Amino acid sequence: MTEDKILKEASAYNDSQIQVLEGLEAVRVRPGMYIGTTSARGLHHLINEIVDNSIDEAMAGFCDKIEVTLHSDGSCSVRDDGRGIPAGINAKVGKPTLEVVFTVLHAGGKFGGGGYKISGGLHGVGASVVNALSEWMEVENCHDGKMYTERFEKGHVVREFREVGSSEGKHGLYVRFKPDATIFEETDFSFDTVYARMREQAFLNAGVKIIINDERGEEPKTATLHYEGGIRSFVEYLNSVKHCNMIHPDVIYIRGEKGDLTAEIALQYNDTYADTIVTFANNMATIEGGTHEVGFKTALTKVLNNYARKIKVMKPDDKDLTGDDVREGLCAVISVKLPDAQFESQTKAKLGNSEIRSFVYALVSEKLDEYLEENPAVGKAIIEKAIAASNAREAARKAREATRRKGALEGFSLPGKLADCHEKSTELTELFLVEGDSAGGSAKDGRDSRYQAILPLRGKPLNAEKKRLDQVLSNEEFRSLITALGTSIDENFNLANLKYNKVIILSDADQDGAHIRAILLTFFFRYMKELILNGHVYIGTPPLYKVQKGSKVLYAYDDKELAKCIKEAGKGYTLQRYKGLGEMNPEQLWATTMDPSQRKLMQVTIEDAALADRRITILMGDKVEPRRDYIIENADFNKPDNFELPEGQREGAK
Numbered sequence: 001m002t003e004d005k006i007l008k009e010a011s012a013y014n015d016s017q018i019q020v021l022e023g024l025e026a027v028r029v030r031p032g033m034y035i036g037t038t039s040a041r042g043l044h045h046l047i048n049e050i051v052d053n054s055i056d057e058a059m060a061g062f063c064d065k066i067e068v069t070l071h072s073d074g075s076c077s078v079r080d081d082g083r084g085i086p087a088g089i090n091a092k093v094g095k096p097t098l099e100v101v102f103t104v105l106h107a108g109g110k111f112g113g114g115g116y117k118i119s120g121g122l123h124g125v126g127a128s129v130v131n132a133l134s135e136w137m138e139v140e141n142c143h144d145g146k147m148y149t150e151r152f153e154k155g156h157v158v159r160e161f162r163e164v165g166s167s168e169g170k171h172g173l174y175v176r177f178k179p180d181a182t183i184f185e186e187t188d189f190s191f192d193t194v195y196a197r198m199r200e201q202a203f204l205n206a207g208v209k210i211i212i213n214d215e216r217g218e219e220p221k222t223a224t225l226h227y228e229g230g231i232r233s234f235v236e237y238l239n240s241v242k243h244c245n246m247i248h249p250d251v252i253y254i255r256g257e258k259g260d261l262t263a264e265i266a267l268q269y270n271d272t273y274a275d276t277i278v279t280f281a282n283n284m285a286t287i288e289g290g291t292h293e294v295g296f297k298t299a300l301t302k303v304l305n306n307y308a309r310k311i312k313v314m315k316p317d318d319k320d321l322t323g324d325d326v327r328e329g330l331c332a333v334i335s336v337k338l339p340d341a342q343f344e345s346q347t348k349a350k351l352g353n354s355e356i357r358s359f360v361y362a363l364v365s366e367k368l369d370e371y372l373e374e375n376p377a378v379g380k381a382i383i384e385k386a387i388a389a390s391n392a393r394e395a396a397r398k399a400r401e402a403t404r405r406k407g408a409l410e411g412f413s414l415p416g417k418l419a420d421c422h423e424k425s426t427e428l429t430e431l432f433l434v435e436g437d438s439a440g441g442s443a444k445d446g447r448d449s450r451y452q453a454i455l456p457l458r459g460k461p462l463n464a465e466k467k468r469l470d471q472v473l474s475n476e477e478f479r480s481l482i483t484a485l486g487t488s489i490d491e492n493f494n495l496a497n498l499k500y501n502k503v504i505i506l507s508d509a510d511q512d513g514a515h516i517r518a519i520l521l522t523f524f525f526r527y528m529k530e531l532i533l534n535g536h537v538y539i540g541t542p543p544l545y546k547v548q549k550g551s552k553v554l555y556a557y558d559d560k561e562l563a564k565c566i567k568e569a570g571k572g573y574t575l576q577r578y579k580g581l582g583e584m585n586p587e588q589l590w591a592t593t594m595d596p597s598q599r600k601l602m603q604v605t606i607e608d609a610a611l612a613d614r615r616i617t618i619l620m621g622d623k624v625e626p627r628r629d630y631i632i633e634n635a636d637f638n639k640p641d642n643f644e645l646p647e648g649q650r651e652g653a654k
Contacts, residue, residue, distance in 0.1 A: 024103060024132035024155035031183055034129045038184050044193050046130045050078040050175050053126060055201055055283050057082030058208045059337065063172065068198060069213040070189050077176035084143035084173050087163070096161040098141055098150060102131045103157070127175070131155050133183050140174035142167035154180065191221070199225050203237070204283050204335055206230030231266040231333040238278070238331050244270040247329065247385055248378040252371055256363040260339045263360050265296060267332035269382055273389075273468050274526055275327040280335040281343070281351045287606055288533055290344070290351025292336045295360030301326050303368045308383045311376070321386050324491055328389035336360065396470035396490070418484050419444045423451040431484060431500035432540065432594070433457055435507040435516055439581035439589075443506065446586030447594055453500060455484050457516070464523040478523065487528065495530050503531060504601065506540035506593065508580040521604065529606075537604040542584070542593045546576040555592050557600060 027034050035042040047068065057063035063082035070076055085098045093100050105128050131137050132155040141148040147167040151159035179187045191214045198210045202225035209226040227233040232251045239246065247269035254265040279286045279293045286292070304326045308314040314321075336356055344350040372379035417440075423429050431453045434440040440456025447454060461477040469490055472478050482489050486499040505520050507513035517539060524531050531537050543555035547565040549572055556562035566573065578584065584592070593599050 024105070024128060027105070027129050027132035028155065028180075028183065031133055035133070040186055040190065040193070043179055043184050043187060044189065044197070046133065046177065046179060047076055047078070047189070047194060048197060049126045049130050050177075051198070051201065052283070054078060054080035054082060054173070055205060055208075057172075058205050059283070064207060065209045065211070067211040067213065068194060070191065070194065070216055071176075072215050073178065074187055074189075075176055075178035076189060077174065079172065079174045081170075081172040084141045084171055087141065087143050087146065087148050096148075096150070098139060098148065099157065099161050102127050102137070102139060102150070102152060103155060104128060128155075130175075130177055133180055134177040135180045137175065137177040139176075142170045142172055142174075195223060200234075200285065201225075201283060202227050203231055203234035203333075204280055231264050231335055234278075234333045235266045235268050235331050238276055238333070239268060239270055242270060242272060242331075244272050246270055247381045248375075250378075252368070252378075254364060254367040254371075256359075256367065258359055258363075261356065261359050262337040263292070263356075263363055264335045265332065265360075265364060267330060269329045269385055270331060271385075272329050274465070275330040275332075277327070277330065277332045277334065279351075280333075281356075282337055282341050283335075284341075284343075286343075286349060286351050288344075288350035291353055291357035292334055292351055292360050295357040296332070296334050296364055297323055297327070299361045299364035299368070303365055303372070304383060304386060307369070307372050307379055308386070311380065311383070313380070313383050313387065321390055322393065322491065325390040325393060326382075326386045329385055334360070392468045392470060393491075396468070396473060398470075417456055417480065419447075419449075419454040421449055421451050421453045426499060427501050429453065429500045430502040430504055431455060432504045432506050433481065433520060434581070435513060436580075436582065439506070439508075442581065442584060442586045442589045443594065446588075446590035448590075452594065453484075455480065457481075461516075461519050461523065463519055464526050469527070472523070472527065481523075485528075485531075487531075489527050493528060493530065495534060498531070498536065501536065502538055502601075503536050504538045504540045506542070506581065509542060509544055510579065513580070524604075525606075532604055532606055535603060535605070539602040539604060540593055541600045541602060542578065542581055542589075544578060546578065546588075547573050548576075549573040 031038050031042070035045045051066060051068065054063055054066045057080055058066070063080045065081045067079045068076065069079075085101055088097055089095065090097045090100045093104065095103075131152050134152070135154065136158075137152045139150050139152075141150075145167055147164050147170070148161060149159070149164055150157065150161040181187050191212070195212055198212055202208060202210045206228055207226075207230075209224065212223045212225070214221045229236070232253050235251045251266050251268045254263075256263055277289075277293060277296075279289055281290065281292060301321065301323045305314070305320045308321065309316060309318075336351075338353060338356055340353075342352040344352050372382075419440075421429055428451045430451060432443055432447070432455065434443045434454055434456050437456050437458060440454055443454045443456075457477050461481075462472060462475045464472050464478075473482075473489075484499070485503065486497045487493050487495060488497070505517050507516045521537070524537055541557055543557050544559075545556040545562045545565070547554040547556060547562070547569050549569045552569065554565040554569060556565045566575075581589065581593075591598060
């Protein structure tokens, strides 16, 4: 056969190459399309999908108790006291309705059939996806006084739907499933992760009781979550973990309805400099905000400016307070419910419905204005806080102007210590933030200068959690970083001007290195959050160990890999533990930490913006006691000193 013929046949595209995946096969072949990832995040998404169905029952007014149990065999069960699933035969498919719900994509009571007016699970495909990605699933359905069961394995029916007798007064749905270990990178559920999500749902659905049981381990544990105060309790909780002082004692609560639209907003000001705004649509966390957040922010700025002039704290011709001014120290939770919620991604990160923006704007404009009129002391305290923020913003502006005159924040003048790359296409470029001049020198010599830039950081930058923007801008390291990135900062931040696609923090694998990472991540979180939200921030992971036997050299990034390397090397090896990046020569640094084909990068994400905010406040804030308590409660000092990465967040991991 000639070479041309081989190539022609290899490139042939015909009918036989078109695959048709039936039923839930598509989910198992491409799970990431349905749950985002097969890492720990995707694993816990399975629980969320089942619980979301129970929450939908609660929102419809038919469920007030949900019980989640983590079983010792690795399975998870969710039980609610809702209506259960209708027990008849679906006319369109000719199968039991329960079987249809758990085996057919886009089947359920949320697609215009009238079963659910409001739903958080419409955009996802819920129960059927969980079934497809489970080794097995058992369903027990109590409906209209009778109990029905069905069993599935990998999405297929193995014990057909059948009635097993009276429900004995019980009603609702019980689903137990075991994630498929051939699909997921890990199948061990985290109690803390489940607890955080369930606590969030309990806050959002006032009066609903959520019980979490963990039967694993020597001592089973149970937690009950029940908040009659709803999102008001949520705001109180968020502020309590900040260990800050309140500007006004009571949480401001706003609620309104218009047709099928409902909005709840709770807010309270504290004496910190950062704002915390957590948003939800149909009980789904919208970590990137959306139209409901825009409506709230716009109304808040308008109302407070008008009120400041009404009480004559500001003159008619004074400059308006900006959005940043009126949000300094704000803690707010926004929860909207609406039919046909439109999200900008499968992960429901950002709400896109235009009608909700005008609805929230009008609601906040009216109700917040009324509240301030009725509570003048609260209104005055909020305005004074905003004016103080405005004065600080003006100081920051002057600091920016001063640094611009010196060429520090302008794109024309790059910091002198930056070793830039040659590539002009941002998509291909990387910026390494390297701890110290010594490591910076090795990184400069070892890099691929075509697309890798190096910015050495001398010493530790300021802790941005404890400083206002004008103080942050006075720090040389941060000014150099802002200039190098090209995005500017704060109200002038523009992601479109980002000069590097990947911003990689590269520090030593010791306490000082961890502190520098935390400081930089705090800065990005507070002042350049869009960098994280859009997936531009990474942590580089240099190896901890070098194992050598003769000419054979192996690198280990954690203790698990060290054990493997030692086994592979056999007797007679030498072991070196790296104390810092400066101990590596340029060739070693390239081979282990900078070469895209070999390195391991951890992408920084914000799974839960509220949780991230709480942890940063506790760990980087100026209160010692909560930081000490958090470390005592969460640190395991018996663990070896390693930095093992989740498989789903590794770049170049084999």
